[in-house]
Amino acid sequence: MKFDIKEEDLIIKPYKHAGPIYIREQKGYFQRIRRYLSWFLMLVFIGLPWITYQGQQAILFDVAHQKFKIFGATFLPQDFMLLAGVFMAGAFALFFVTNWLGRVWCGFVCPQTVWMLMFTWVEHKVEGTRNQRIKLDQGQWNLTKIQKKLTKHSIWLFMSLFTATSFMAYFIPASTLYTEMFNLQWSGLVCFWVFLFTLCTYGNAGFLREKMCTVACPYSRFQSVMFDKDTLVVSYDFARGERRGRRKRKDNPESLGLGDCVDCNLCVEVCPAGIDIRNGLQYECINCGLCIDACDQTMDKFGYKKGLISFKSEQQMAGKQAKPMRLKLFGYAILTVAVIASMIVWLLLRTPLEVSVIRDRNALYRLDYQGIVENPYTLSVINKTQQTLSYNIALDGFDGASLVAPSNIKVAAGQMVLVPVTISADQNDLKHRVHKVTFIVSALEDSTIYLEKQSYFYSE
Incomplete structure (x- = not known):
């Protein structure tokens, strides 16, 4: 089967988004996974400080007295070797997952992504769909626009304040923190940190959003070092999708000389980073899979096979057999297990x-x-x-x-x-x-x- 592909169609132009990114609300398999994970992580983050053990807060990092209490065990500055082990295990585990599944940490469990999509969800509920939000921002200021903006930012500020107090509850006993808050008895130091974390959450999740991932976060820059030809990343099947073009549902793409991509642009509209995955792998991509859900939804409507955009490795895209077990992946796994095992042994031998x-x-x-x-x-x-x-x-x-x-x-x-x-x-x-x-x-x-x-x- 041959397509009449013009030379200009083969020139990949990087997607450059100008202005704010209006993320389209999307449902699907990967969105459900992210939503369930986000709810679970949020509940853990908020609930941990309220768990008691032996009559005391189970997890408390008492920086003022240099004591860290975790479920009955008290760790002092002399035990900071354990903290180094936690960071090492986390780093090797992150390298392992990245070499295996790309940037799924960024797309599914990174706090920046979780809060960003949570703020976007509020924006969608208050201001409407993507097109309604664009129209609202481009329109003149009136009572309706002011009301919606005030409602959205008020909810954002409340969420940011609640995030800040939940975070501070890990360093100050939760019961004391909230009791003093309602009695207006916070010290100047507590007020400063709560205000700072509120401002950071409000600014990062509400305004900076994808810029934190593409500009400030170093992980997006050195991720390629951990990738290889067998790393699973969000990929667009260029051979199957091109030549892209719009058509009616009943049209035969072969007779029109078109591929399966209907050029609906939904993969771009749902992307939190505002990139076009059809232009190939880009460092801004966080492997969230939203474009996969959007594309599968479109393929289903047109009666085409799903998977035009999917998690595939470079080897699989070239039609070769993937290598699930490889030296680099195996090495990261061994190092992760070794560090965790060393920490467990150290904890078992530790005398309180x-x-x-x-x-x-x-x-x-x-x-x-x-x-x-x-x-x-x-x-x-x-x-x-x-x-x-x-x-x-x-x-x-x-x-x-x-x-x-x-x-x-x-x-x-x-x-x-x-x-x-x-x-x-x-x-x-x-x-x-x-x-x-x-x-x-x-x-x-x-x-x-x-x-x-x-x-x-x-x-x-």
């Missing part, structure tokens, strides 16, 4: 107790008139659990020495207590000038919570 041994800086040792050598120490005991615990201190590895230390040391949840202790030994029993000693700090309520710390005992 932190102990530091601080020696007296004034003197290494003291010798009394009876020939008894004393070494003073200060033990820093940090309780990383969310309950008050009592601790005892014992000495190991130094026969003949005695330990003077308080018993039943109570330490509140997430608190630190400095405990002065002294080790004494008879000078005549010491065979060396330096002896290795081990302090054992153990919880009375839970025998599995204990920690050993080594130090040194000095004498003449």
